[in-house]
Structure formats: structure tokens, C-alpha cells
Amino acid sequence: MKRFIRTVHIMWYRQIKRFLRAKSRVIGSIVQPIFWLIFFGLGFSGTFRTMSGGMNRNIDYLPFLVPGVVMMSVFFGSFMSGISVIWDREFGFLKEVLVAPVSRDATILGRALGDSTTSVIRGILILSLASALAPSINLAGIPVVLVSMILVALSFTSFGIIIGSKMRSMEGFQLINTFLSMPILFLSGAFYPVQTMPTWMRAIAMINPLTYGVDAARIALTGTGVNSLIADIIMLLVTSSIFVSISAWVFRRTTIE
Amino acid sequence: MDVIESEGLTKRFGDVLAVDNVTFRVREGEIFGFLGPNGAGKTTTINMLITLMRPTEGSARVAGYDIIKEPDKVRKKIGVVFQDPTLDRRLTGWENLYIHGRLYGISSRELKLRIKELFEFVELKGWENKIVQYYSGGMMRRLEIARALLYNPEILFLDEPTLGLDPQSRAKVWDYIREIKSEEGMTIFLTTHYMEEAEKLCDRVAIIDYGRIIALGTVEELKSKVGNEIIYLNTTLDGQEKIFIERLRSLDSIRDLKVLKDGIISLSVNNAPETIPKVLQEAQRLEVEIREVRYLRPSLEDVFLQLTGKGLRDEEATFFDHVRMRRIRMRRGGRR
Ligand SMILES: Nc1ncnc2c1ncn2[C@@H]1O[C@H](COP(=O)(O)OP(=O)(O)OP(=O)(O)O)[C@@H](O)[C@H]1O
Ligand SMILES: [Mg+2]
Numbered sequence A: 001m002k003r004f005i006r007t008v009h010i011m012w013y014r015q016i017k018r019f020l021r022a023k024s025r026v027i028g029s030i031v032q033p034i035f036w037l038i039f040f041g042l043g044f045s046g047t048f049r050t051m052s053g054g055m056n057r058n059i060d061y062l063p064f065l066v067p068g069v070v071m072m073s074v075f076f077g078s079f080m081s082g083i084s085v086i087w088d089r090e091f092g093f094l095k096e097v098l099v100a101p102v103s104r105d106a107t108i109l110g111r112a113l114g115d116s117t118t119s120v121i122r123g124i125l126i127l128s129l130a131s132a133l134a135p136s137i138n139l140a141g142i143p144v145v146l147v148s149m150i151l152v153a154l155s156f157t158s159f160g161i162i163i164g165s166k167m168r169s170m171e172g173f174q175l176i177n178t179f180l181s182m183p184i185l186f187l188s189g190a191f192y193p194v195q196t197m198p199t200w201m202r203a204i205a206m207i208n209p210l211t212y213g214v215d216a217a218r219i220a221l222t223g224t225g226v227n228s229l230i231a232d233i234i235m236l237l238v239t240s241s242i243f244v245s246i247s248a249w250v251f252r253r254t255t256i257e
Numbered sequence B: 001m002d003v004i005e006s007e008g009l010t011k012r013f014g015d016v017l018a019v020d021n022v023t024f025r026v027r028e029g030e031i032f033g034f035l036g037p038n039g040a041g042k043t044t045t046i047n048m049l050i051t052l053m054r055p056t057e058g059s060a061r062v063a064g065y066d067i068i069k070e071p072d073k074v075r076k077k078i079g080v081v082f083q084d085p086t087l088d089r090r091l092t093g094w095e096n097l098y099i100h101g102r103l104y105g106i107s108s109r110e111l112k113l114r115i116k117e118l119f120e121f122v123e124l125k126g127w128e129n130k131i132v133q134y135y136s137g138g139m140m141r142r143l144e145i146a147r148a149l150l151y152n153p154e155i156l157f158l159d160e161p162t163l164g165l166d167p168q169s170r171a172k173v174w175d176y177i178r179e180i181k182s183e184e185g186m187t188i189f190l191t192t193h194y195m196e197e198a199e200k201l202c203d204r205v206a207i208i209d210y211g212r213i214i215a216l217g218t219v220e221e222l223k224s225k226v227g228n229e230i231i232y233l234n235t236t237l238d239g240q241e242k243i244f245i246e247r248l249r250s251l252d253s254i255r256d257l258k259v260l261k262d263g264i265i266s267l268s269v270n271n272a273p274e275t276i277p278k279v280l281q282e283a284q285r286l287e288v289e290i291r292e293v294r295y296l297r298p299s300l301e302d303v304f305l306q307l308t309g310k311g312l313r314d315e316e317a318t319f320f321d322h323v324r325m326r327r328i329r330m331r332r333g334g335r336r
Helices: A002-021 A023-051 A061-079 A081-090 A093-098 A104-133 A139-166 A170-186 A199-206 A209-222 A229-252 B042-049 B071-077 B093-103 B108-121 B137-149 B167-184 B195-201 B219-225 B241-250 B272-285 B300-308 B319-331
Strands: B002-013 B016-027 B031-035 B057-062 B078-081 B155-159 B187-192 B204-209 B212-218 B229-235 B254-259 B264-269 B290-296
Touching (some): A023 A061, A023 A104, A061 A104, A061 A170, A061 A209, A081 A104, A104 A139, A104 A229, A139 A209, A139 A229, A209 A229, B002 B187, B016 B042, B016 B187, B016 B204, B016 B212, B031 B195, B042 B155, B071 B078, B093 B108, B093 B137, B108 B137, B137 B155, B137 B167, B187 B195, B195 B300, B204 B219, B212 B219, B212 B300, B219 B300, B229 B272, B241 B254, B241 B264, B241 B272, B264 B272, B264 B300, B272 B290
Parallel strands (some): B031 B204, B078 B155
Antiparallel strands (some): B002 B057, B229 B264
């Protein structure tokens, strides 16, 4: 057990160190969501108020968008964890990890936790910048947002790791990313409410883990949402444990062939 | 005691038989070399022994544990320096070693001391806090050797430890390897396609080609297989050759004769200076033109050549070019 924790910790440390070295990437990943908030949020807010009708009469678009954009950045940051798995294969570090006398579950969990930490930190930075743009959001909800960010991050780092372990090339990962990230993002209620989607879209949104993260954050920050907060958190707990388990299962079977 | 016991180890990649029924034993405390050309199956053999690839057939025990059934136990006993770098290039040299040490369960305090020692050992002092990306190839290699030594493994695997290094760095790495052997008594399994490396470092050598071990023994044993000395004849091919070869075969002093490519004939003999005049006499009698005669004390290169009929290193260069290169090296004050 002690060994397990030590392994998780050292792999976490490695991901954090790498993150701190890549300063330009960090800045880019914070600026981009802020631009979304400003251009998309402010640009759309007029239209949105007339469109949204009964459900969201009381809230502006910008506060509505803030949890969406925060979760978007957590999602992107986390999913990109898969790329680093491919990089590690390409640059050989994967072998160093595979030949080490440690539990593979621990190494992959440490990695997922490390990448989750960095994307949650990014999420927090964006949230604090966003709260300046949309002062009406309820800052007392931040602990709940934090919990849902962590669960979303764990789900999608693990998801990225699963895909990254199966792919042999960066291009392959990018292709999957293109096919998956847009639907996951747009069918999560991040930019427009799930309730007003066509039925088929709503059906997909309901099996999308990001939907629950966005909803939980939105309830915490603005007080309105689709599900109950408890239901959201339970769904996130379930999906993150499923993804973490699958990623461990996949990584246990990883070879260098 | 044997610390590596391989039994019929075989690896197939689709149609490619990369390692073909390889059986050998490595004794405790020795430097055991796998010598073979590119694509011979050296790396694949290592990958199976270090539990990163599953053999298609056969098995092996490393440090007493079965590589298929007890990979976790094997991993606890070994250190590996892979053929290609496996460092995290975005981190510093120190961080790379620190992460490795923690993965291998060394306590933080002890680790810091060890890292300091090892940076000195591989002469990278002062580079601890530089990002690995800015290291040269030779420095990365040395850092990887340091990393593999952090945790005093029972068996150290080195896959082409001096590949692509300049002569100075190569000599340094050889020194480290000798030092590790003499000071720690570690068993070392190394692969190489430099015969010089195998000759200088290894207690015993297995020559591997097309996935198969074609000879195994101490360097001296292997050399004695090809006779004490070898004469190379560069002849023209003009039809007379067959009779000539038969005549040579009947000479008592010639232990073995092989026709290599481009009209080159190799003769293994006990005493070249005595045999060469006899050979030339025969050639003159049968009007075979001999363009060039050279003789060498055998090296592993010759062993390889005798066994496979081709050169070990660059198959394109004709063999005489190769011999010439080596003579030049000798004249420059090499070892022989
Ligand atoms: N993952 C793989 N998939 C398919 N074929 C492979 C794979 N790895 C190695 N091979 C093939 O197996 C054979 C042996 O390769 P290996 O890398 O073991 O040789 P080597 O002796 O280490 O050569 P080198 O000196 O070039 O490193 C080669 O023909 C190679 O193409
Ligand atoms: Mg190799």
C-alpha cells in the first residue's frame, strides 16, 4: 500500500513538473477559454435572452456560459493527457515506466491524477478570471465546482489515456480527438441548455459525462440546472470510476510491440 | 550459478522470425555479450528477458524467476539501458534520476546522496539542473547508465551501450562498465554490433545472426574456432579457380577454406608466413592471378565472417576495404 501511494505520488510529481515547464502552453490554455467567454458570451447574450424563453428567464447568458467554459477547459486539458501517453511511447519514457518494478495501476493512476491536477488548476484560474466578467455568479458554490471539476478531469484524463494507449501515432489521436471532442463539448449543455435540444441530441447528452459536470457547476454557480446536484455528482462518481478502471485495465496490458 | 537461463526463446512478428529458438546461460558476475549485425534480434531478445515482450515460444529465467509467470519479481532484480533513450527530455537530469529512484523504492534521503555520487561517476557534475533536451547524445547515454545504477540491480542489461558515440565517449562508457563489474560484481548482459566492444569487454560472447546463436564461448574459444590465423586472397574468377581451390584444400597446413564474395577466399591456417609461399606457388602453377594477399590474426569479425560468409558491420564495403581499415587503425597505434 505504501509502495502504491509512493508510485502514484512520483508519477503525479512528474506530470506536474512537466506542466510547470510548458509555460507557453499554460498561458495559451487559459487565454483561449477567456476569449470564448468574451466573444461568444458577450456576443450571444442579447440573442440568448430572447431565445431561452421560460426556463432561464432570470439569468444572463454570460453567467450561464461561465460553468460551461470552465468545464470545457477542464475537458480539453484532461483529454490531452492521451497525447502525452503517445509522446512517452515515441520518446521512450514509456519503457522506463513499464520495466519499473511497480504496480501499473499505480503509475497510471498517478498520471491521471497529475494531469487532472493541472487541468483543475487551469479551471480554477479561468473561473476566477471569469468571475470578474460575470460578477453575478455565486462564489459560495466554488467547492462544489471544484469537486465536479476533479471528477470530470479524472474521467477525461482516463479516457484520453485509454485512447492514447491504443493509438500509435499523434495523427491517429488527433483524428479521434476531432471526431469526439466537438460532439462531447456541444452535447454537454456547456453553450446552450440541454432541455432545448432536439430529442436525439438530448439522448446523447444524457450519456455524456461532461453534461453532469457542466450541470453540477451551473447549479453551484447560478442556482439553476437540469438535474439535482446529488444526481450529477453521483453520475460523475460512477463515470470517473468506470474510466479510471478501464484505463488501468488497458495500461496493465500495454506492451511495446 | 546461472543468473539468466534461456530455453528455446523465440519471437515472431508476423512473418519475421526475429529470435529463433535461442538457448544460453549467463553466469553470475560475468559480462555476457550478444554480438550481431543490425536486425539480428538482439533488442528483441532483451525485450523478452526484461519482460516487456512475451516470447512466442520458449521461456527464460532471470535472477531465478520466470519471465512469463513472474515478471514483477524479474523487474525488481534488473536495470536496463535501452538502445534508444528513454529519458523524459522535458525534465532535468536530476529529476529523471529522482523519479527513477522513487519508482524503485529508494528513500528520498538516500536517493539524493546516490544521485550526487552517480553524477560524479558518469562525469556529468554541474549538469544536474539542466533540461535533458539540451544534453548531447553521449551525455544522455551516460545519464541513462547512471540511472540504471541508482538502484544496484543484480543484472544490468545494456542494449548497444555505445551506439553512435564518438571514440572518447565510447572509451568512457567502457571504463564505467568495467568499473561496475569490478566494484559491484554485477552481472552484465550487453548487446553490440561492434566486435571491438565485445572483444574488449565481454567474458563470453554469443554471436547472433538472423535470430539464431551461431557461436558461443569466450573470445579466445571463438577465435580458436577459425584457426589461429587467416589468410585472405583476392583472386580473379577465371574458371581455373575450382582446381585451385581443390589444390588448396588438399594442403595440410590449411585447416579450412571458404569462398567469400567477389573472388575473395579465406583460409584458416596455423602459420600464415609458412603457408603463404605454398599458396602462391600453387597459384602460379595453375595461372591463377592473385591481386592481393593479406593475413590477420583472427578477430571476432573473422569468426563472424567464417560462420556466415558476410561482414558484421557494413555489408556494402568489400571485405578488403574492411581489412584495410583495420590495418590503418592498427598502425595508428591501436591495441594490436
Ligand atoms: N515490433 C516489431 N514489429 C515487427 N518487427 C519487428 C519488431 N521489432 C523488431 N522487429 C524485427 O525483428 C528483427 C530483429 O530486430 P531487433 O530490433 O531485435 O534487432 P537488433 O539485433 O536489435 O538490431 P539493431 O542492431 O538494429 O538494433 C528485425 O528484422 C526487425 O525488423
Ligand atoms: Mg537493437
